[in-house]
Amino acid sequence: MKKRILALLMSTVMVFGLAACAGDDQKKEEAQKEETAGDEKTSEGQGGKEIKDMTFDELKEAAKGSTVTFYGWGGDEVLNKWLDDVFAPAMKEKYEITMERVPMDIDQVLSQLSGEIQAGEEDGSIDMIWINGENFQSAKENNMLYGPFVEKLPNFGDYIDAESEDVTLDFAYPIEGYEAPYGKAQMVMIADTAVTPDLPKNTDELLEVAKANKGKVTYPALPDFTGSVFVRNVIYDICGYEQFLDMEADKETVKKAIEPALEYLRKLNPYLWNEGKTFPDASTTVDNMFADGELVLNMTYDAFGTSIKIADGTYTETTQSFQFDKGTIGNTNFMAIAANSGNKAGAMVAINEMMSPEIQADRFDKMKVLPVVDYNKLSDEQKEAFDKVDLGKGNIAQDELLSKRLPEMPAELVPIIEEIWLEEVVGK
Amino acid sequence: MREEPEKAVKKRRFMITDIILIMFVLAIILPVAVMLVWTVTERWAWPDLWPQVFSLRALDGIFQRSEVLTKLFASSIIISSAVALLSVAIGTMTARALVLYEFPGKGLVYFLTVLPFMVPATVFAMGVQITFIKLGLNNTVAGVVIAHLICSLPYGVRLLMDGTAAVGARLEEQARVLGASAGQAFFRVTLPILIPVILSAFCMSYIVSFSQYFLTLLIGGGQVKTFTIVMVPYLQSGDRNIACAYSVIFLCITLAVFAIFEKIADRWSRNTDTAFYT
Numbered sequence: 115m116k117k118r119i120l121a122l123l124m125s126t127v128m129v130f131g132l133a134a135c136a137g138d139d140q141k142k143e144e145a146q147k148e149e150t151a152g153d154e155k156t157s158e159g160q161g162g163k164e165i166k167d168m169t170f171d172e173l174k175e176a177a178k179g180s181t182v183t184f185y186g187w188g189g190d191e192v193l194n195k196w197l198d199d200v201f202a203p204a205m206k207e208k209y210e211i212t213m214e215r216v217p218m219d220i221d222q223v224l225s226q227l228s229g230e231i232q233a234g235e236e237d238g239s240i241d242m243i244w245i246n247g248e249n250f251q252s253a254k255e256n257n258m259l260y261g262p263f264v265e266k267l268p269n270f271g272d273y274i275d276a277e278s279e280d281v282t283l284d285f286a287y288p289i290e291g292y293e294a295p296y297g298k299a300q301m302v303m304i305a306d307t308a309v310t311p312d313l314p315k316n317t318d319e320l321l322e323v324a325k326a327n328k329g330k331v332t333y334p335a336l337p338d339f340t341g342s343v344f345v346r347n348v349i350y351d352i353c354g355y356e357q358f359l360d361m362e363a364d365k366e367t368v369k370k371a372i373e374p375a376l377e378y379l380r381k382l383n384p385y386l387w388n389e390g391k392t393f394p395d396a397s398t399t400v401d402n403m404f405a406d407g408e409l410v411l412n413m414t415y416d417a418f419g420t421s422i423k424i425a426d427g428t429y430t431e432t433t434q435s436f437q438f439d440k441g442t443i444g445n446t447n448f449m450a451i452a453a454n455s456g457n458k459a460g461a462m463v464a465i466n467e468m469m470s471p472e473i474q475a476d477r478f479d480k481m482k483v484l485p486v487v488d489y490n491k492l493s494d495e496q497k498e499a500f501d502k503v504d505l506g507k508g509n510i511a512q513d514e515l516l517s518k519r520l521p522e523m524p525a526e527l528v529p530i531i532e533e534i535w536l537e538e539v540v541g542k
Numbered sequence: 543m544r545e546e547p548e549k550a551v552k553k554r555r556f557m558i559t560d561i562i563l564i565m566f567v568l569a570i571i572l573p574v575a576v577m578l579v580w581t582v583t584e585r586w587a588w589p590d591l592w593p594q595v596f597s598l599r600a601l602d603g604i605f606q607r608s609e610v611l612t613k614l615f616a617s618s619i620i621i622s623s624a625v626a627l628l629s630v631a632i633g634t635m636t637a638r639a640l641v642l643y644e645f646p647g648k649g650l651v652y653f654l655t656v657l658p659f660m661v662p663a664t665v666f667a668m669g670v671q672i673t674f675i676k677l678g679l680n681n682t683v684a685g686v687v688i689a690h691l692i693c694s695l696p697y698g699v700r701l702l703m704d705g706t707a708a709v710g711a712r713l714e715e716q717a718r719v720l721g722a723s724a725g726q727a728f729f730r731v732t733l734p735i736l737i738p739v740i741l742s743a744f745c746m747s748y749i750v751s752f753s754q755y756f757l758t759l760l761i762g763g764g765q766v767k768t769f770t771i772v773m774v775p776y777l778q779s780g781d782r783n784i785a786c787a788y789s790v791i792f793l794c795i796t797l798a799v800f801a802i803f804e805k806i807a808d809r810w811s812r813n814t815d816t817a818f819y820t
Binding site for chain 2 (some may be wrong): 183185187189217218219225226235239240309396398402407409429
């Protein structure tokens, strides 16, 4: 009986499979037909010019009246509100472009994108993507992104320092014009000075803080972004950072290089929350545990976010962000365009606008996002917009923060370190 | 003397069920109460029993977006109701076929109807997505409805099979003997009796669809926006007061919608009842 059911099941699966294959071919043919039809349409509409040959003014013209979708993480209420209430109306007024924000985690964005590309969708639903690091590298290497496009954008040429490594490299991976800078981030640690008056200036002092507050220090489990950058910072503090910038992505090499840091992390374990047997699942959990007083130390990529949380009342007035003396890792997050985007012209206009001094100053003012524009390229009037921003309580001064900014490791090393951490640190 | 031990037993039994009942109620009420407090709480640090800092940030934010949210709710409710309606219609037919009729391959059909129970959505989602893109169903409301149906149908079919088995074919046969057509026999005899089961199946399908995040995101491509699509990022972000505010709204809307369904079902079965008896 069982055998018969199995046989029946297998034959149905096969029948379905065959049917699907047949359907596939038909669809492909249809898709191809549509494709050629679509091509004719677009070339007609834009006077026979392809996107890559168009000037920016022509792009603006082509994008008029269109809708641009912007896919990215949607868990930050302040940012969501800003995109909906400030950026979208500005785009509508200036360029008659409707912005549609789609809240989605980057993993899902990329899986949707790869699905669409695999299925041969030419008029894709994803236009702009908020992306960086390993995700950018894998998307670019799999030909999922459109580019190079940044050279076309006037604001990129006028206000961005195209030579700086913050703009040419993303986790040491060459960008080559496939993404445009959106905002800068830098890791800082956060503590309440009423609870821990002496903020640790290096990893040794951090160990002392952990000893004094047994069970009240921890970091998010890797591969959480923030947990991962914290561990890389510990590695930089103990092993220096220069050797990693051109290190081969080989597990044995990396492991040998970071051994002293692994030793330190294991030494730290007994004083951590739950004695380092387990770690909180995400940085958001650590944020909440810190706000609840369950932990005395927090860490974040959002360098100036502390003042917002103090103003909201989530953190106490005496909360202060700080860095190690040797500095902390900073990186840039970027905007890219999907390879099959249905509105590349609109996406480019929107990305250009996002890099304008006015928009960047407004982001700096309202969300305390580190601007990507080059201060030296600004007019006095534009400089003033940045100068008058009040950073609020609890933040490190911008000059000091940026003077202690360390570069990210190559993107390929990140997953290797995460793997080694899981094997050599957790519960050891 | 003789009565006393019996009484004691009765009393103790009463207490045990009571305690269990209270625990169940608390398990539901307490989290909801905490959630309500968190909607206006900014900081609630250990070891205080009461929050230190209150704020209206979350509620403010929600009221500012009330227009967008209303639209979101309208679209969510319409999508989920459509899914529930289809699921009940298909479920009723499938259940009747499986319970009342014999045909070759019946076991296989039954197995296939409950297959989505066993295979998690994340597993078949990619295949569904690619197929839907080829069919031109991705990023459309219809696509999302069909994708939701895959998840909600097993519940509909299972529940309605039990209901159909309990009602049986005898009453319908009786009606046919008395001269009713096949349609009349179903719509005026079986359907009114099935209403309570249909309501459960409807509500179950509705809630499966309403809270569906992953499939909606993948098939809708973020273009078909439901309330869950907007809410889940906040739940993941750990911003507790906003997450709680959204959850409370989610809960209220769902309860309200269910109350309306119940009212409709109630009225419907009563109407047919009177028609049936007069």
